[in-house]
Every structure is written in structure tokens, then in C-alpha cells.
Amino acid sequence: MPTFSPPRRAVAGLAAAVLLLASCASDDNGDDEVDVTDGDAAFVVDDAWARSTPAGRGAVYFQITSSDDDAIVGASVDSSIAAVVELHETVAADDGDVDPSMDGDMDGDMDGDTNGDTNGDMASGDDEGHGGGMMEMREVASIPLPAGETVVLEPGGLHVMLLDMPEMLEIGSVFDLTLELETAEPLTITVSVRDA
Amino acid sequence: MGSTDVLRSPKRLRWWAAVLGVALGLAVVGCASDAPELGGIVRPQPLAVGDISLPVAAPEAADSFEFSADEGRLLVVYFGYLSCPDVCPTTMVDLRGALAELGEAADTVDVAFVTVDPERDTPEQLDNYLDHFFDRYVALRPSTVDELRAAEEAFTASSEITVNGAGVVEVAHSATTYVVGPDGTVLVEWAFGTTPELMADDLRLLLGDLADS
Numbered sequence: 001m002p003t004f005s006p007p008r009r010a011v012a013g014l015a016a017a018v019l020l021l022a023s024c025a026s027d028d029n030g031d032d033e034v035d036v037t038d039g040d041a042a043f044v045v046d047d048a049w050a051r052s053t054p055a056g057r058g059a060v061y062f063q064i065t066s067s068d069d070d071a072i073v074g075a076s077v078d079s080s081i082a083a084v085v086e087l088h089e090t091v092a093a094d095d096g097d098v099d100p101s102m103d104g105d106m107d108g109d110m111d112g113d114t115n116g117d118t119n120g121d122m123a124s125g126d127d128e129g130h131g132g133g134m135m136e137m138r139e140v141a142s143i144p145l146p147a148g149e150t151v152v153l154e155p156g157g158l159h160v161m162l163l164d165m166p167e168m169l170e171i172g173s174v175f176d177l178t179l180e181l182e183t184a185e186p187l188t189i190t191v192s193v194r195d196a
Numbered sequence: 197m198g199s200t201d202v203l204r205s206p207k208r209l210r211w212w213a214a215v216l217g218v219a220l221g222l223a224v225v226g227c228a229s230d231a232p233e234l235g236g237i238v239r240p241q242p243l244a245v246g247d248i249s250l251p252v253a254a255p256e257a258a259d260s261f262e263f264s265a266d267e268g269r270l271l272v273v274y275f276g277y278l279s280c281p282d283v284c285p286t287t288m289v290d291l292r293g294a295l296a297e298l299g300e301a302a303d304t305v306d307v308a309f310v311t312v313d314p315e316r317d318t319p320e321q322l323d324n325y326l327d328h329f330f331d332r333y334v335a336l337r338p339s340t341v342d343e344l345r346a347a348e349e350a351f352t353a354s355s356e357i358t359v360n361g362a363g364v365v366e367v368a369h370s371a372t373t374y375v376v377g378p379d380g381t382v383l384v385e386w387a388f389g390t391t392p393e394l395m396a397d398d399l400r401l402l403l404g405d406l407a408d409s
Binding site: 051052053054056057058059088090093133134135136137138155156159161162168195 | 286354388
């Protein structure tokens with residue numbers, strides 16, 4: 001939209017600044033990844049990691065900031081890592097708004113607002129576990145990426161779930177994860193396997 | 197000012213002195229109990245779990261394992277399942293971190309993992325999974341739903357396995373970690389997300405209490 005060009009550029013500038021900051025911070029662990037797609041939208045992806053877990057299932061976490069409104073609508077990895085990749089969220093099971101219809105609803109047109117509440121939960125940080133409170137995972141159709149907002153995928157919250165992993169994820173290894181986005185071109189990020 | 201006058205009146209002064217006295221008294225009481233306190237959840241009425249037992253699946257199969265720590269030791273209990281990619285491994289790694297922080301004292305802490313998904317979690321898989329996180333562990337695998345429910349009830353844990361419309365098995369479970377003493381009661385509970393540091397502090401404190409008694 002032409003009328004939005006100047007602010008968009010400003011946001012892109014801001015994202016670039018964040019990008020610079022992130023690259024400074026990356027000295028700590030060296031596994032930060034920054035990627036910029038076509039001139040239109042810029043993404044900053046920080047601290048992409050997966051926990052070393054036995055074969056079977058695993059989870060990938062990272063922080064992502066998009067210069068434009070967008071959403072992660074899917075993800076994929078090489079089949080040597082996992083046969084199936086899904087977007088998941090761990091929630092307190094008793095918060096009541098589990099929507100089974102969301103499962104498998106990955107095709108068709110994606111409404112960025114579908115998971116608006118998801119985003120709210122996430123921004124407020126971790127759900128503190130309550131004694132005896134049930135936690136469950138549910139698949140989410142998309143992870144909204146509001147322009148300029150850093151969306152955090154972390155243990156106990158949003159994560160990219162790896163299913164049918166033929167091998168254990170070895171500490172120190174890396175693999176590529178491709179994120180499908182609602183608007184921008186697919187984004188490939190490098191995930192480091194950690195023992196953390 | 198009126199209020200100042202009120203403060204200065206002998207009656208008021210005595211009143212304030214009394215308030216101050218009570219406050220000091222409370223502060224002293226506070227100090228007396230200022231010994232380090234457990235960071236996790238402590239129930240006024242501790243859960244009694246010592247009468248409950250479950251079959252051992254790994255590292256070596258055995259008929260029954262009772263939920264009480266050996267003398268002078270602590271038993272950490274977690275209810276989880278293997279196809280849990282997020283919450284369970286996170287807790288296992290946090291617990292491993294706590295044990296690492298304890299150093300040698302970790303030798304007096306045992307770990308028991310109860311699968312809430314015994315149908316899918318085989319003894320071999322349980323062994324492989326726990327071996328990934330711990331040097332010493334016990335994998336408990338209920339042989340019936342009733343057995344699982346009885347154990348969960350004692351700990352006030354819960355789990356639910358459902359199959360969704362797409363045929364995918366989904367597991368919801370309480371993600372609390374329990375520390376059981378030699379008396380078969382739960383001494384402290386840690387909610388999901390408790391830091392390894394807090395766990396280590398609690399374990400150190402409890403081991404100290406055991407040594408004193």
C-alpha cells in the first residue's frame with residue numbers, strides 16, 4: 001500500500017537497528033540468525049534452538065520480529081530431522097478455549113486474527129504453572145507476527161513441534177527450518193541443537 | 197497541625213508505642229523464622245503418598261516401587277509422557293540442572309518418572325528417554341488405568357488422553373514436580389517453570405533437615 005510506505009520504511013529502519021543490536025548480542029552464543037527477504041519485508045530471527053531429545057518428538061524455539069504484519073502459517077525441515085512439523089502452543093488446559101476445529105486446518109485462507117489471543121498470551125510471557133494445573137499442547141493454525149513486535153517461541157509456550165524424528169538431535173548440530181509465511185516468501189533459519 | 201498534636205498527646209504516644217512494640221515483636225518473630233524457606237509450594241497438610249506403589253519398567257523391571265524416599269534421601273517424582281516435546285523435557289533438563297548444582301549431594305536424590313501414557317510408552321523407550329537426562333532414575337509404568345489414577349490422586353496430579361478428530365492422540369497432564377521424603381509425604385512441589393537454582397536450594401534445605409533429624 002503506497003500510502004503506508006514512509007512508516008513501513010521507518011519500521012524497516014527500526015528492524016535494521018534491532019538487527020544490528022541482535023548481531024552484537026550474538027557474540028554470546030554465536031547461533032543467532034538474521035535474514036532479510038525481498039526489499040518489502042524484513043525479518044529478524046534470534047536465538048533459534050532445539051533441545052537435544054531422544055528420537056521421537058522435539059521442539060524448536062526462537063524469537064522473530066517482522067517489519068510488516070505477517071504470520072507463520074507452517075514450517076518444514078529435512079525428513080532426516082523430522083517427518084512432520086507443526087506449530088504448537090502449550091497452554092493451561094483449564095483455560096477452556098481449546099478449539100479442536102483448529103487442528104489440521106492448515107489449508108484454506110488464513111485469517112491473521114484467528115490466533116489474536118494466542119499472541120496476547122505470549123506477549124505476557126510465561127504462564128506460570130499452577131500446582132496441579134493441567135497443561136496441554138494444541139496445534140495452532142498460525143502464529144501472528146504483528147509488525148515490529150518480537151514474538152517469542154519458548155518452552156511452555158509457542159513452539160515448532162517436530163514429530164516422527166528418526167534420530168536423536170545431537171548436541172552441537174544444526175539444521176535448517178523453513179518457515180512458511182502468510183505474506184512474505186518462505187524464510188529459512190538455522191537451528192542449533194542444545195543441551196539446555 | 198491537628199495531626200501532629202494528636203501524635204504528641206501522651207495517650208496517642210502510648211498508642212504509637214504499642215503499635216511500634218507489636219511491629220517490633222512481629223519483626224523479631226519474622227527473624228526467628230528467617231531460616232531459609234522452601235521456594236516451592238508447601239501444603240499446610242502434606243500429601244501422604246507412601247502407601248502408593250507402581251510397577252517399575254526401567255532400568256530393571258520390578259513389581260512395585262513405593263513412593264517414599266530411602267532413609268536420609270529424597271525422591272523427586274514427575275508425571276509425564278514421552279511424546280511430550282515441550283513441557284516434559286524442559287522440566288527434566290531443569291531438574292538435571294538442579295542435581296548438577298547440588299554436586300555430590302545429588303547422590304542422595306532419586307528420580308522417579310511416572311508415565312501417564314503407559315500404552316504408548318514402552319519400558320525400552322522409557323529407559324532410553326530417562327537415560328538421556330539422568331545417571332540414576334526409575335521409570336514407573338502403571339499397568340492399569342486404576343493404578344495410574346490412584347497414584348495421581350495421591351499426588352493431586354492429573355492427566356487426560358484424548359484422540360482428536362484427526363486421529364491424533366493428545367495428552368493433557370499436570371506438570372508439577374514433587375519431592376517426597378523418607379516419611380512418604382510430599383515435602384515440596386515445584387510448578388512448571390521452576391528454575392534449577394530454586395530446585396537446588398530446596399533440595400539442599402531438605403537434605404539439611406534430614407541430616408539434622
